[in-house]
Amino acid sequence: MRMESGLRSTPKRRFLSGLFGGRKGDRISVANPTSIVSVELMEKTGVYFPEAHLDPSKMSELAAGGYEILGFDSIMPEFSVQQEAEALGCIVDWGSPTMMPDAKTHPAKEVDQLKIPENLLEKPSIQVVLRALEILRRNHGDHAALIGKVMGPWTLSYHLAGVQDFLLWTLIDPDKVRGFLDRLKEVTITFAKAQLQAGADVVVIADHATGDLVSPKTYQDFLLPVHQELNQRIGGPTILHLCGNCSDRLRLFVEAHFDAYHFEWQVEAKMAVQVVNHEMSLIGNIANKNVLFGGTPEDVYKQARYSIEAGVDILAPECAVPLQTPLANLKAIVEAAKEGYVAQGFSPD
Amino acid sequence: MGKTANESIKKVNLHMKKEEVESFYRALRDTNLATMETLLREYIGKRVSPIIILNEGMIGAMGIIGQEFKASQIWVPEVLLAARNMNRGIEILKPELLREKSPSKGTFVIGTVEGDIHDIGKNLVTMMMTGAGYEVIDLGIDVPKDRFLEVISKEQPDIVGLSALLTTTMLKMKGVIKAIRQSVSNPPKIIVGGAPVTQTFADEIEADGYAEDAVRAVELANRLLSKGG
Numbered sequence: 001m002r003m004e005s006g007l008r009s010t011p012k013r014r015f016l017s018g019l020f021g022g023r024k025g026d027r028i029s030v031a032n033p034t035s036i037v038s039v040e041l042m043e044k045t046g047v048y049f050p051e052a053h054l055d056p057s058k059m060s061e062l063a064a065g066g067y068e069i070l071g072f073d074s075i076m077p078e079f080s081v082q083q084e085a086e087a088l089g090c091i092v093d094w095g096s097p098t099m100m101p102d103a104k105t106h107p108a109k110e111v112d113q114l115k116i117p118e119n120l121l122e123k124p125s126i127q128v129v130l131r132a133l134e135i136l137r138r139n140h141g142d143h144a145a146l147i148g149k150v151m152g153p154w155t156l157s158y159h160l161a162g163v164q165d166f167l168l169w170t171l172i173d174p175d176k177v178r179g180f181l182d183r184l185k186e187v188t189i190t191f192a193k194a195q196l197q198a199g200a201d202v203v204v205i206a207d208h209a210t211g212d213l214v215s216p217k218t219y220q221d222f223l224l225p226v227h228q229e230l231n232q233r234i235g236g237p238t239i240l241h242l243c244g245n246c247s248d249r250l251r252l253f254v255e256a257h258f259d260a261y262h263f264e265w266q267v268e269a270k271m272a273v274q275v276v277n278h279e280m281s282l283i284g285n286i287a288n289k290n291v292l293f294g295g296t297p298e299d300v301y302k303q304a305r306y307s308i309e310a311g312v313d314i315l316a317p318e319c320a321v322p323l324q325t326p327l328a329n330l331k332a333i334v335e336a337a338k339e340g341y342v343a344q345g346f347s348p349d
Numbered sequence: 350m351g352k353t354a355n356e357s358i359k360k361v362n363l364h365m366k367k368e369e370v371e372s373f374y375r376a377l378r379d380t381n382l383a384t385m386e387t388l389l390r391e392y393i394g395k396r397v398s399p400i401i402i403l404n405e406g407m408i409g410a411m412g413i414i415g416q417e418f419k420a421s422q423i424w425v426p427e428v429l430l431a432a433r434n435m436n437r438g439i440e441i442l443k444p445e446l447l448r449e450k451s452p453s454k455g456t457f458v459i460g461t462v463e464g465d466i467h468d469i470g471k472n473l474v475t476m477m478m479t480g481a482g483y484e485v486i487d488l489g490i491d492v493p494k495d496r497f498l499e500v501i502s503k504e505q506p507d508i509v510g511l512s513a514l515l516t517t518t519m520l521k522m523k524g525v526i527k528a529i530r531q532s533v534s535n536p537p538k539i540i541v542g543g544a545p546v547t548q549t550f551a552d553e554i555e556a557d558g559y560a561e562d563a564v565r566a567v568e569l570a571n572r573l574l575s576k577g578g
Contacts, residue, residue: 098517102466163469167426168433172380213425289545293516322516322545 011073012201015145018314019202019237019260021281028308028315030337031074033147033204033239033262033283035320036066040327042097044069049323050094053080053101054124056131064136067144070327071334075140076147077132079320081206084151084187085159087123089115098323106162111179114160116187121194129191130198137199147239148200150191152207152230153184154223160184163213170218181226192234202237204262205230211244211266219249227256239283243319247271254280264318265291265303269310281313286333293322297332304336305343365405373410376438377431385434389441399445404482407438411480415564425473428563432476439479453484455507455574458500458537460488462521467514470543473563474510481567483508494525498532506537508570511556513543522546523554538573542566 014029016022042048047062063077082101086092090103108114120126129148136146151159157166157180169177192203207227209219231238240258245266253261254276261280263272265287272282286292286303304315315337321330336343376385392402414431417423457478461471468490475487486504488496501509509529513519522541530536538557541550551559558573560566 099464099515104466164429164472168429170426171430215424218424218426289547293545294547294549324516 010143011067012143012145015073015314016201018283019145019239019281021278021313024341027340028312028337029073029145030071030315030334031145031147031283032066032072032076032316033074033149033241034206034317035076035079036070036072036317036325036330037062037079037323038321038325038327038330039097039323040325041065041069041330044327048097049079049099050096050101053083053094054128056128056135059128059132060135060139063132064140064144067140070330074145074147075136076149076204077136078129078149081151081155082159083125083129084156084191086125087117087120088156088160088187090159092125100320100323103159106160106165108160108180109165111176111183114180114183116183120187120190126191126194130194133195133198133200141199145202146200148192148195148198148203149241150188150195150203150205152188152205152223153181153226154207154209156184156187157181158208167213170214170222174222177222181222185226185230188230189233192230192236192238196234196236200236202239202259203234204239204241205258206241208242210242211246211249213244216249216252220252224252224256227253227258231257241319250275260313262316262318269307269312273311282311283314283316284312285318286316288318288321288325292317292329293325295329297328297335300329300332301336304333305339308337308341308343365401365409370406370409370413373406374413377407377410377414377434378427379434380430382434382437385438386441389438393442393445399442399448403439403442403446407435407442408480408482411435411477415477415480415567419562419564425469428473428476432472432480435476435480454482455484455570456486456504457483457508457510457570458486458488458497458504458506459510459512460492460497461490461512461514461543462518462525463491463493464521465513465515465518466490467512467543470514470563471510471512474512474542474560474566477563477567478510478570481571483570494521494528497525498528501529501533501537505535507574508538508540510566511539511541513541513546516545519543519545519550522556526554526556538570540566540569540573 009025015031018029045062045065047058052058052062059077063075066072067075080101082092082103085103089107091105093102093104095101195203209223237259239260239262240253241262243264247267260283263284265285285307291299291303376388418428461468475485479485511522526539540558541556542560548559558569560569
């Protein structure tokens with residue numbers, strides 16, 4: 001292990017330093033802005049889906065497994081993208097150990113059909129996350145980084161209106177899209193503030209205007225001003241999670257004033273580091289499908305080393321990992337990080 | 350040489366002019382449905398064969414949309430809009446087409462496998478395949494194996510598409526493929542797709558093909574059935 005500077009590396013310090021692009025210390029931080037729960041992790045912790053989505057102590061126990069068993073620096077308890085959906089009136093199928101939850105109904109086709117409950121934070125599926133964060137803060141908050149997660153108004157619109165309808169509206173009824181975003185951003189802000197108050201060090205804002213679905217211009221026209229407002233009003237640190245190939249819009253995320261962007265392998269890490277120019281941290285970007293899920297620990301190691309040497313600020317899987325991801329592959333990320341910033345005998349090419 | 354020139358003249362007569370295909374392209378991109386309706390009424394009024402309108406105009410224009418999507422010049426909302434306009438166009442054209450039967454390129458059965466309720470990718474494939482001239486039977490989402498078998502025995506499709514968005518449900522594809530081949534005497538070609546699916550996985554479960562996106566799915570189907578365009 002090489003010491004590059006004087007920073008004594010603990011998981012929380014490493015993570016926070018990476019989040020704000022600060023002192024590098026002895027090695028890169030490994031974190032999970034999105035879920036790293038796998039069936040094997042459920043077996044190791046004895047806590048399973050779907051109970052872990054619905055019970056705060058189970059949620060916190062399973063989430064802590066990523067820190068205690070895998071050696072990640074962070075703990076992130078919101079595994080699915082559906083906690084808000086149920087509170088907003090969607091019927092959610094909470095799934096099974098091998099199936100992530102999914103919203104079965106999309107109850108709002110007009111802005112005035114959006115029902116945002118006044119007691120949003122008291123709704124059971126919201127409470128569970130806040131309580132889990134409180135438990136985690138008490139048990140691990142001194143040492144591990146605690147990551148909260150909220151859905152942005154674009155993702156909430158998918159849940160409430162359905163993806164296809166909402167995407168089509170961007171062309172045929174842009175005012176309706178703006179109306180949805182304007183109402184639903186209040187949910188994002190309220191929940192994010194509550195998570196920070198419950199003990200999260202940072203909140204991930206997951207807003208799936210993904211690179212594969214919409215253009216940079218769509219992001220710029222509809223979401224950029226909303227994201228700027230979110231970051232202003234939430235106050236605490238934020239990470240943007242927005243998947244797909246977003247190589248063509250990285251500067252827009254900088255303009256939105258996120259502290260960090262959680263990105264996919266499709267976005268070339270060296271290019272991203274250059275384009276973002278330390279104005280925002282980069283978290284990522286080990287490929288799920290072919291590497292973490294379908295590859296070997298050696299494949300994971302190679303990609304992890306590539307990302308580290310490209311200058312990514314925090315190492316992480318590119319997105320929520322598939323539930324059948326082998327534990328050995330997740331551990332291989334941490335192993336690669338432990339070798340420090342320059343690994344002996346490794347050439348990224 | 351002379352013969353080729355004659356042939357190409359004949360072809361020009363059969364085909365719509367480039368500007369005409371472009372007017373269909375503009376109608377597919379227009380947020381106003383009336384543009385497509387007006388254009389079609391104009392062509393039907395001019396007594397242009399509905400098969401030419403469909404194949405040359407609408408499918409030709411949808412081909413441009415597909416290429417633009419593949420090249421990341423347009424995105425999913427534009428494809429959804431084109432599909433909406435295309436569907437409205439086919440509705441208007443249907444009575445005309447029934448009078449003058451258009452040869453279909455083949456029958457395609459598609460569905461998202463059991464336990465999986467994701468349908469955006471599947472719907473894009475449905476739209477692109479319809480646009481390419483296939484008769485598409487879309488079984489929807491969460492389709493059990495037996496439902497696939499029932500429809501395949503009844504409709505005798507040329508090709509079947511299985512879709513899955515989850516790493517858990519994609520594992521179901523193997524059983525469906527096996528069951529189709531075991532229980533159908535003249536089994537159709539079977540293609541698979543969806544976010545977690547890879548070529549390697551498709552080979553492993555012995556699918557006839559894998560396509561990364563909806564445009565490539567059409568190309569794959571054409572290739573498997575040896576139909577051009």
